[in-house]
Each structure stands twice: as structure tokens, then as C-alpha cells.
Amino acid sequence: MMKKLFLNQKQLFFLGLMLMICFQTVKSQKFAGLADTPPMGWNSWNKFACDIDENIIKGIADVMVETGLRDAGYIYLNIDDCWHGERDSQGFIQADPVKFPSGIKALADYVHSKGLKLGIYSDAGKKTCGGRPGSFGHEYQDAMQYAKWGIDYLKYDWCETQNINPQGAYNLMRDAIRAAGRPILFSMCEWGQSKPWEWAANTGHLWRTTGDITAQFDGIARFPGWQALGVLQILDMQEGLRKYAGPGHWNDPDMLEVGNGLTDNQNRAHFTMWCMIAAPLILGNDLREMTQETKDIILNKEVIGVNQDKLGIQGFKYLAKDSLDFWFKPLENDEWAFCILNRSKTQTIDYTVKWSDLNLYDDVAKKYLFFDLHEFSIRNLWTKKDEGTTKSSKAVSIPPQDVALYRLKPVLQKK
Ligand code: GLA
Numbered sequence: 001m002m003k004k005l006f007l008n009q010k011q012l013f014f015l016g017l018m019l020m021i022c023f024q025t026v027k028s029q030k031f032a033g034l035a036d037t038p039p040m041g042w043n044s045w046n047k048f049a050c051d052i053d054e055n056i057i058k059g060i061a062d063v064m065v066e067t068g069l070r071d072a073g074y075i076y077l078n079i080d081d082c083w084h085g086e087r088d089s090q091g092f093i094q095a096d097p098v099k100f101p102s103g104i105k106a107l108a109d110y111v112h113s114k115g116l117k118l119g120i121y122s123d124a125g126k127k128t129c130g131g132r133p134g135s136f137g138h139e140y141q142d143a144m145q146y147a148k149w150g151i152d153y154l155k156y157d158w159c160e161t162q163n164i165n166p167q168g169a170y171n172l173m174r175d176a177i178r179a180a181g182r183p184i185l186f187s188m189c190e191w192g193q194s195k196p197w198e199w200a201a202n203t204g205h206l207w208r209t210t211g212d213i214t215a216q217f218d219g220i221a222r223f224p225g226w227q228a229l230g231v232l233q234i235l236d237m238q239e240g241l242r243k244y245a246g247p248g249h250w251n252d253p254d255m256l257e258v259g260n261g262l263t264d265n266q267n268r269a270h271f272t273m274w275c276m277i278a279a280p281l282i283l284g285n286d287l288r289e290m291t292q293e294t295k296d297i298i299l300n301k302e303v304i305g306v307n308q309d310k311l312g313i314q315g316f317k318y319l320a321k322d323s324l325d326f327w328f329k330p331l332e333n334d335e336w337a338f339c340i341l342n343r344s345k346t347q348t349i350d351y352t353v354k355w356s357d358l359n360l361y362d363d364v365a366k367k368y369l370f371f372d373l374h375e376f377s378i379r380n381l382w383t384k385k386d387e388g389t390t391k392s393s394k395a396v397s398i399p400p401q402d403v404a405l406y407r408l409k410p411v412l413q414k415k
Contacts, residue, residue: 041076046284078119
């Protein structure tokens with residue numbers, strides 16, 4: 001016999017409360033599944049700064065397809081600062097009518113037609129770092145506008161924020177994106193000032209850990225009131241942060257400077273280290289005029305594979321010896337990436353790796369790497385050659401400011 005279900009007033013109240021809590025929980029969550037591995041793409045800032053327009057962006061989209069970058073995984077095409085015009089009479093932001101005469105929606109359609117995704121930039125303050133209108137006080141309107149235009153990625157900067165609380169500001173924009181309903185990857189750019197790695201796993205898909213990068217391998221560029229950091233300076237600042245990163249929430253040591261004037265060795269080392277630390281791979285060079293060497297670096301699928309490994313575990317420096325740093329990154333199927341970075345500006349270093357000196361326990365991944373117990377095959381990811389196994393020691397020669405990068409695979413023992 002069916003029994004009718006009547007709820008009394010108290011039960012109805014609790015049911016309502018439960019529904020409200022569920023709704024609120026869904027509302028205050030970033031979109032899941034958008035960054036299970038570190039995001040890959042291109043951004044206009046490092047090369048073009050404010051000097052952008054729709055033709056540059058379209059040209060970059062074309063080249064991302066023609067060169068195979070899209071198919072190698074670089075799917076986000078991100079416009080950085082200075083695309084903005086004014087807000088309209090209702091407060092909705094518009095694109096700069098001179099630089100983007102066709103509008104952002106038309107650009108998004110073009111980019112999507114190429115199988116790519118479009119990213120845009122805003123700022124939690126009243127103005128962006130380039131002095132354009134920020135999102136402060138317009139968060140929900142801006143998120144709605146981006147969703148309407150078909151935006152897929154938002155980089156959200158931290159200029160002109162005075163006394164704003166970062167957690168509040170970034171959660172507010174996350175909620176605005178969620179409410180607008182279009183899955184948009186949320187890239188937080190507050191330069192690591194409030195230690196976002198400690199609180200932002202449910203806020204953004206990535207958070208900057210430092211100030212801006214500059215196209216120097218080892219050095220600092222000083223400007224009045226601020227400074228930009230070289231590759232090694234940023235790399236060293238990642239120490240201690242790896243335990244906070246993982247699928248869906250990444251440390252962001254800033255965008256790549258590969259192809260922006262570094263030497264080929266430095267380009268290779270920069271790209272390799274960003275792969276070892278599971279950094280977002282956001283290219284920053286003019287893709288329309290790259291050298292073959294730059295192409296070979298950013299399109300090396302085996303090296304990209306280290307970055308995009310499904311475990312999403314950030315690598316770590318295990319040992320520093322003279323100018324050499326020895327890095328490991330746990331990969332799927334009990335494999336490891338192993339990298340030696342030569343920091344010296346002038347010296348090529350010859351070194352013999354005795355594997356048993358590198359036995360280790362990784363307390364973040366909770367994994368042992370015991371060369372005494374297990375043999376690994378060695379694949380050189382830059383020369384793309386197999387180079388024996390870890391049964392015997394290995395002689396390497398590493399040019400200044402360059403790397404050797406290997407993939408180590410367990411050799412199956414015969415019974
Ligand atoms: C800040 C960011 C940069 C870039 C500029 C744009 O400096 O950290 O990555 O977006 O603003 O003005």
C-alpha cells in the first residue's frame with residue numbers, strides 16, 4: 001500500500017535549509033575538471049605587453065594550428081592586459097573599439113573555429129596594471145559579459161587593490177564566474193603575496209607564486225617601484241610549494257620566456273624546469289616568427305609529457321652539488337623524470353651519475369626510488385635516444401645554463 005508523505009513544518013524547514021546549503025556549496029565552487037593537468041597555451045603579455053590587437057590574436061591562432069602547437073596541447077589563447085575600452089551606460093565592459101573593432105565575441109568565434117579556447121584578463125582592483133578598467137564593483141557583470149562572449153579562461157590580476165582582502169576578492173570572482181554558468185578556467189595573479197597556495201585550492205585553478213618573470217636566465221631587472229625576476233630566481237622561489245599543487249590547482253611560476261631572447265641552452269633549461277615543476281605551460285613569444293630551435297623545444301612531446309603526467313606531482317630538487325642541481329619528478333606507472341640543471345654561466349660540467357647515491361624517499365608523493373633494488377631504463381628526452389639502464393653509472397656532460405633530462409622506466413625483472 002502506498003503511504004502519502006506529509007512533512008510537518010519543522011521537517012519542511014530542515015529540508016529547505018538542506019537545499020539552501022547544497023545550493024550555496026555548488027555556487028561557491030570553481031568549475032571542476034578544467035585543469036586536471038597544468039594548463040597549456042599562449043599569452044600576449046611577455047612579448048607584446050599593451051601592443052595588441054585582433055589581427056595579432058588571429059594570426060597567433062592560425063599559427064598555433066599550423067605549427068602543431070594546438071595538437072601538442074597548447075589550447076588556450078589568452079589576451080592579457082589592454083584589450084579594454086570603456087564600460088557602457090549600464091556598466092558592461094567593452095573591448096577597445098580601435099584595437100578590437102570586431103569585438104571579443106567575434107574573436108572568440110574565430111578562435112573556437114580553430115579548435116582553440118580564448119582567455120581574457122582583468123584585475124580585482126579599480127584599474128588593471130596597465131591602467132584599464134578593473135573589475136572591482138563589477139565582478140558579476142564582467143563574468144556575465146565574458147560568458148556571453150564565449151571566454152574560456154580568466155587571468156585575474158592584483159593591481160590597484162589597496163586594502164582589499166585577497167581571499168574575499170578572488171572568491172567573489174570565482175562565485176561570479178560560477179553564477180554566469182560558463183566553465184571558465186580561473187588563473188589567479190596576486191604574485192604570491194598572501195600565500196594563495198595555503199587557501200586557494202578551491203578558488204582558482206592556478207595561482208602565481210611570484211612577481212613577474214623577465215627574459216633573463218639568471219638576474220633581476222629593476223624598475224622604479226618594482227622588479228622582474230629571471231628564470232633561476234623564480235625557480236628557487238618555488239621551494240616548499242610542491243605539496244600544495246595537484247590536479248586542478250597548480251602553482252604558477254609565471255609564463256614562459258622561451259623564444260624571447262634567451263640562448264637555445266637557456267630556453268631548453270627554462271622549458272625543462274617548468275615541466276619538472278608541473279607549471280602551467282603558457283608560451284609568451286611571437287609564435288609567428290620563431291626559430292626552428294624554439295619550435296623544437298616547445299613542441300617536444302616527450303618533454304611536455306613530463307609536465308602533463310596524470311599524477312600531477314610537482315618535481316623537487318633532491319641535491320645541489322657545485323653548480324649542478326639534481327631534480328626528480330614522480331610519474332605514472334612508477335616512472336620518474338630525472339633532470340640535471342647546470343646553473344653555471346660559463347662552465348660545461350662533466351659528471352658521472354652513480355645511481356645508488358641518488359636513492360631517495362619522496363615524502364610528498366610517498367614514493368621510494370631505490371636504484372639498488374630496481375633497475376630503470378634511461379630515455380634521454382632531448383636527444384630522444386635510449387641510453388641503457390641504471391645498472392651502470394652514467395657519464396654526462398652538460399653545457400652552461402643547460403640541462404640533461406631523462407625518463408626512467410622500471411625494467412621488468414624476469415622471474
Ligand atoms: C602584472 C602581471 C603580468 C601582466 C601585467 C599586465 O604585472 O603580473 O603578468 O598581466 O600585470 O599589466
